[in-house]
Amino acid sequence: MPLLQTKTPLDTWLAVPWEEFVNIADAPDSNKLKSYYYNGKMRLENMSTGSDHSNDHALIMFAIAFFSAHQRIPMTAKDGCSYRKSGHTEFQPDASYYVGDKADVIPWGTRIIDLEQYPLPDLVIEISDTSISDDLGTKRLQYEELGISEYWIVNVQTMQIFAFTIAIDGSTKRIRESLILTGMKLEILEQALQRSRQENQSVTMAWLMEQFK
Template sequence: MSLLQSPIATDTWTPIAWDEFVQLIDQSDQQHHKAYYHHGQMRLETMPTGSDHARDHAILMLLIGLFGMVTGMPLAPRDACSYRKPGSDEFQPDISYYVGDNVNCIPKGTRVINLDDYPKPDLVIEISDTTLADDKGEKRLQYEALRISEYWIWDVKNGQLIAFSISPDGSSKRIDTSNVLANLSLGLIEVALRRGEVEDQSAIGAWFMEQMR
C-alpha cells in the first residue's frame, strides 16, 4: 500500500520513493511536521512545542544575532526552513544560517530552498530535546554527505553543545571554536544557554555582550 494512503509513522526513518515523499509532505495535513529525506528514506518529526526546546531555540538565535552585530559579520538566519536537493535530500533544521557573501542569495517568496538553484546554508543547528540520537546519527551523516560547512547540536537535557566542522570531502570533526562564525567560542554559547535555566533572555544577552568585549 502506498504511504500516501497509510498512517504515517513519525520519528523514524521509513523507506519511500522520492516522488511519493514530495507528494506526501505537500499535503496540507503534513505541514505541522519537520521533514527529512536521505538515502531513500524519510523521517517526519512533529514540530517541537516543549518549553525547554522553545526557550533554548530563542536564546540561541539571540546569541548568534548579537555576535553578528558586535563583529559586523553579515548573517541571514532561517527558522525551521525547508531545504531540498531534488531526487535525493530534504532537511528542515531547527535553525540555519547563511553567512558572509551568501546572506542575500535567497529571493523573497521562496518557500522551499532548492539546492540545485541556490547555495547550501553555511551553518545548521538542531535543538535536541527528544531527538538527540538521530541528530547525532543519521542527520549528521546527511549533513556530511551534503557538505554543510558546520553543524551544531544543542543537547537540551544535558546542557551541552556538540559541534562539527565538515570538510569538502565530507569528513567531520568535533570543534570547540566555530570556523563559520569567525572563531566564536562555542563554550561561551554553551554557558550562555545554561544560564537560560535561571535567567531571563535580557540578562543572558547582556552577559554575553560583556563577554564579547
C-alpha cells in the same frame, strides 16, 4: 495519501520513494511537521516543540544574531526553513544560516529552497530535546554527505553543544569554536544555556553581550 490518513509514524526513518515522500511532505495536513529525506528514507517530526526546546532555540538564535551584528559578520538566519534537492534529499533544521558573501543569496518569495538553484547554508543547527541520537547519527551523516560547512547540535538535557566542520578529507571533525562565525566560542554559549536555567533570557542575553564585547 495525506499523512494523517496513512498514520505514518513520526520520528522514524522509513523507506519510501521520493515521489511518495513529496506528496506526504507537501500535503496540507503536514504543514506543522518537519521533513527529512536521505538515502531513500524519509523522517517526519513535529514542528511544535516543548517549552525547554523553544527556550534554547530562541536563546541560540538571539546569541548568534547579536554576535554577528557586533562582529560585523554578514549573515541571514533561517528558522525552520526547508531545503530540497529533487529526487535526492530534503532537510529542515531548527535553524540555518547563510554567512558572508552568501548572506543575501536567497531572494524574498522563496518557499522551499531548491538546492539545484541555490547554495547550501553555511551552518545548520538542530536543537535536541528528544532527538539527540538521530541528530548525532543519521542527520549528521546527511549533512556531512551534503558538504555543509558546519553543523551544531544543542543538547537541551545536558546544555552541551556538539559542533562539527568538514575536514580536508571530507570527513567531519569536532570543533569548540565556530569557523563560520569567526570568534564564536561554543563554551560561552554553553554557559549561557546553563545560566538560562536560573534566570530569564533578558538577564542571560545581557551577560552574553558583555562576553561578546
